[in-house]
Amino acid sequence: MGINKRFKLWIVLAAVLVALLAYGFWPRAIEVETVTVTRGQFYEVVSEVGETEVKNIYQVSAPITGYLRRIELEVGDPVVANETVVAEIEPLRSQPLDPRSEKQAVAELHAAQSALEMTQAKLRQVQNELSFAKSDLERAQSLYKDQAISEREYDTAKKIYQSLQQELQATQATLQLRKAELERVQALLDTSLVEFLPKCDCSQVFAPTTGVVLTRYRESAGVINAAQPIMDIGDAKDLEVKVELISTEAVRVSEGQKVRMKGWGGETELEGVVRQVEPMAYKKVTALGIEEQRVNVYIDFTSPPEQWQKLGHGYQLDVEIILKDKPNSLILPVVAMVREGEQWISFVIVDNVAEKRILTVGAFNGLDAEILDGLSEGERVIYNPSASIEDGILVSIKKDLSSERAVKSK
Known part of the structure; x- marks a missing residue:
């Protein structure tokens, strides 16, 4: 009797084990x-x-080489065609002279002034001599008509006058050269000391179309070359x-x-x-x-x-x-x-x-x-x-x- 109960228990346990194994290996969704x-x-x-993109973008470029003033317009600022000044360009500024070059320029200035003074003195001397030669020629011409002097003496007076005329022309030309040289050296010294005022004879660049500033390629002041871009302008709408x-x-x-x-x-x-x-x-x-x-x-x-x-x-x-x-x-x-x-x-x-x-x-x-x-x-x-x-x-x-x-x- 006890054996049958034990056998049944084993059967139940085996069935449960088989069920568990079947559940474990059963395919799951x-x-x-x-x-x-x-x-x-x-x-x-x-x-x-x-x-x-803005359909029509106008690029504003520098028309000349010069010194670009600071751009005051900001990106997004409105502009009106042919009315709004978008940029101002000054003539190129000369570089200031260093001390050595300045001393050399001053020496050249003194030399040019001295040469000019010498040429002016020479001109006055030639003018005086020409005046005397003219008087001698007029007197010789009168005497020659009266047959008081020979033809050779008359020709000599005439040649002296003509020679002095040529010397006067040469001296006047030299005087112009001396003046030009003096002006050149003076300009060299003057431009090294120039301070540009807020207002000057600048080249103004106007907006080519009505719209807004889209891009600024330059903002600060500085040298700009011709055809270099400054900004883009277009109608943002x-x-x-x-x-x-x-x-x-x-x-x-x-x-x-x-x-x-x-x-x-x-x-x-x-x-x-x-x-x-x-x-x-x-x-x-x-x-x-x-x-x-x-x-x-x-x-x-x-x-x-x-x-x-x-x-x-x-x-x-x-x-x-x-x-x-x-x-x-x-x-x-x-x-x-x-x-x-x-x-x-x-x-x-x-x-x-x-x-x-x-x-x-x-x-x-x-x-x-x-x-x-x-x-x-x-x-x-x-x-x-x-x-x-x-x-x-x-x-x-x-x-x-x-x-x-x-x-x-x-």
Whole structure:
């Protein structure tokens, strides 16, 4: 009797152990998040980060080489075309002389003054001699007419007078040279001691257009060369958006296509239209050192100005250029898709079991994909499937994210 009880006890213990082992090795459902396949308006887009620009930027440059006075205008200050003085440029200032050069210039000044005085004395002497020679010539001419002197004596008086005339002209020319040399040395000394007054005969540079100061390349006073930029001026309310697209994407963009702009800091989604696709690409090196061919695309705002009036020059936006607008399309988030070889797949939940589906994709728009085949509207697809998800595995739905995604997309 005791043996039977003990046997039954062992049977019970064995059954419990088998049950525990079975429970431990029984496949458990993996918790997953899901999204629902929807049908609606699908926009095939090209996405890129854009930047606002003032449409017409006028660069003000120095018209002459000179000394630029301090720029008083600040960035953002308004200017009026042909009225507002944006810069004043003085003639170039001479460099002050060092003590040694100044002593040398003073010595040259004294020498020039002495040479001038000597030339002036020489001029007075020649003038006196010429006056006497003229009197002698007149007297000789009178005597020669009366045959009181010979022709030779008359010619001698005439040659003396003509020679003194030539000497007078040479002395006068030398006097002008001495004066010019004296003025040069005096100017050299004077300019080294000049103190420029607040008011001078400056070249004034006027604003070429009405707008605001966008950039100042120079602020402090100093020497400036001709054609060197001083500032940029433009109308900050006349904005456009520039997007640098990869050339393989730019060929799909055309003038007149609609544009959506987000991520600019405001709550409103801005709208625009493609105005221009530049015909020439350029090379750009990314932060990773990859060379890309980029094309500039320019976009005009179509949203009311009051919606984007807080934007300025150089502000960043997330731009989506709408290539195609496809109504009644089957839409699935890209994060619910997995790349398997050369094809896209997703896992649909059927009776708490993950079922692999091979997808035929029409187009992508960054967040979503247009599904042509492989799914049906309303089916639940595993969101961001992990490596442990495979065909036929048991799953349980932890949360459906369709409603949250709908709120974010608005």
